[in-house]
Amino acid sequence: MTSGCKTVITFVTVICGLLFAVVDLESQWPLWSWLTLVALAVVTPVASSAVAGRRRNPVPLELIPHLPVAPVERRDQRVTQVSLPSAWEDYDFRFAATVRWCPTGKTAEEPVINPAGVAVDAILARASAITEKRDPARASLVQHELNGALGRMQEDPTGYLDVMAESVTLALAERDQERLDKLASVRKDKAVWEHERKYEQSRREYLGEDVLKDTGSAVVWWLARNDDHIEKTVSDIGLLTQLSSAARNSEVPTQFRHLVPSLAAAAPATTSAGPEAGTMGQARSEEPQPPSGADHFEALLVTEGIPNDDPARGLLVGRVADAFAAHGRPEIAAELRRRFDNPQSEPCDPAVSDSPDEQ
Numbered sequence: 195m196t197s198g199c200k201t202v203i204t205f206v207t208v209i210c211g212l213l214f215a216v217v218d219l220e221s222q223w224p225l226w227s228w229l230t231l232v233a234l235a236v237v238t239p240v241a242s243s244a245v246a247g248r249r250r251n252p253v254p255l256e257l258i259p260h261l262p263v264a265p266v267e268r269r270d271q272r273v274t275q276v277s278l279p280s281a282w283e284d285y286d287f288r289f290a291a292t293v294r295w296c297p298t299g300k301t302a303e304e305p306v307i308n309p310a311g312v313a314v315d316a317i318l319a320r321a322s323a324i325t326e327k328r329d330p331a332r333a334s335l336v337q338h339e340l341n342g343a344l345g346r347m348q349e350d351p352t353g354y355l356d357v358m359a360e361s362v363t364l365a366l367a368e369r370d371q372e373r374l375d376k377l378a379s380v381r382k383d384k385a386v387w388e389h390e391r392k393y394e395q396s397r398r399e400y401l402g403e404d405v406l407k408d409t410g411s412a413v414v415w416w417l418a419r420n421d422d423h424i425e426k427t428v429s430d431i432g433l434l435t436q437l438s439s440a441a442r443n444s445e446v447p448t449q450f451r452h453l454v455p456s457l458a459a460a461a462p463a464t465t466s467a468g469p470e471a472g473t474m475g476q477a478r479s480e481e482p483q484p485p486s487g488a489d490h491f492e493a494l495l496v497t498e499g500i501p502n503d504d505p506a507r508g509l510l511v512g513r514v515a516d517a518f519a520a521h522g523r524p525e526i527a528a529e530l531r532r533r534f535d536n537p538q539s540e541p542c543d544p545a546v547s548d549s550p551d552e553q
Contacts, residue, residue, distance in 0.1 A: 270294045271310045276318060278325040278364075285330040285370050291344065291359040293317050300353050313357045316350035321359075330366055331374050337364035406441040409434060409450055488529045508534075 274290040295313035321340055328336045344359035366374070405415045412434040417427045432453035439446045451457045500507050511534045515527035 269296055269309070271314055273314055273317075278318070278322050280325055280330040281328055282330050285366065285374075287325050287330065287333060287336070288365050288367065289318075289321060289325075289340075289362075290364075291317065291321075291340075291362040293357065293359050295350075295355045295357045296347075298349060298354060298356055307352070307354060309355055312350055312352055313355055316348075316355070316357045317344060317359045319351075320344060320348070321362075325364070330370065331378065333364050333366050337362060340364060402441055406438045408442075409438045409447065412438045488526065488533050492533070 271293045272291075273293060276289040277286040278289045280287055293310075293313050295309055297309070321344060324340060324343060325336060328339075341360075341362045344362060347356040347358045349355070350357050365371075404411065406412050409431070413427065413431055416430060416434055417424070420427055432450070432455065435446055435450040436454055446454055446457060495507065500510070511530055515530040518524070518530070519527040
């Protein structure tokens with residue numbers, strides 16, 4: 195007996211039992227009749243099953259054809275390692291995705307088509323339209339953009355398929371990624387260097403064109419930085435004057451020379467030299483000349499604190515002039531006597547007889 199027959203017998207038995215129960219409730223049969231009907235309802239299907247099991251199937255099982263299950267049409271395709279253009283030449287993305295499609299129900303113009311090829315071509319065209327405008331350094335961000343843009347079913351250009359893509363991955367070649375990382379590092383270093391250079395240039399302009407443009411500006415700037423040390427600022431005026439003059443490649447102004455120790459020691463002392471000495475001083479102030487031997491000797495007198503009215507000064511000048519004359523430098527001796535207006539003095543060396551003072 196087949197499984198279909200067993201199902202029918204069981205179903206009929208249940209229906210008969212329900213009918214007997216309804217009749218018993220309405221007719222109020224005695225208990226023995228109810229038990230008899232129940233036994234009959236149970237024995238009848240069992241007996242029917244036994245009888246049906248002895249009967250032979252008129253059609254042998256081996257003659258019943260087993261039809262094959264119709265194959266399920268595949269509607270997805272995995273694509274990998276597809277090069278898609280980026281906004282930079284020679285920097286291509288590596289694209290991979292699972293392409294899915296379904297027919298739209300429209301009649302295709304071609305009699306036979308390859309739906310997988312049509313779907314993949316449509317997805318690659320949609321992806322290329324996005325990646326060719328994107329920076330290759332933003333591959334991970336473009337990947338999420340493609341997942342959103344290709345994750346919607348859209349009709350392909352033929353109108354025969356609705357196409358989408360999922361599990362999209364997008365990356366650069368390893369060598370290309372290394373090059374981009376190096377370029378990014380160089381750009382960052384260059385930006386830092388540019389900022390440092392501009393900062394240094396701004397400081398130089400501030401110091402050269404504002405702070406050290408003259409001695410007064412330098413003093414005001416130093417005073418602003420040391421507002422609680424006025425005495426220190428006053429004592430540093432000579433140093434600030436030198437710094438300001440060096441920054442402008444010029445000489446120290448005349449009114450500040452006495453504040454610079456090295457220039458104050460070498461400055462010509464005010465003497466009663468007459469018009470000629472004044473003319474020479476004016477000429478030296480107008481056109482800088484290297485210091486002469488007389489200048490150095492005058493600096494020595496100032497350093498040692500020998501005043502002009504000291505009687506020993508004239509004697510010292512005369513002896514030094516005689517020494518220069520004895521060593522074959524009469525011009526220095528003449529300059530010393532002329533500048534310091536030295537009175538006639540006896541030479542320190544008796545052997546010197548051709549001195550101008552003795553003639």
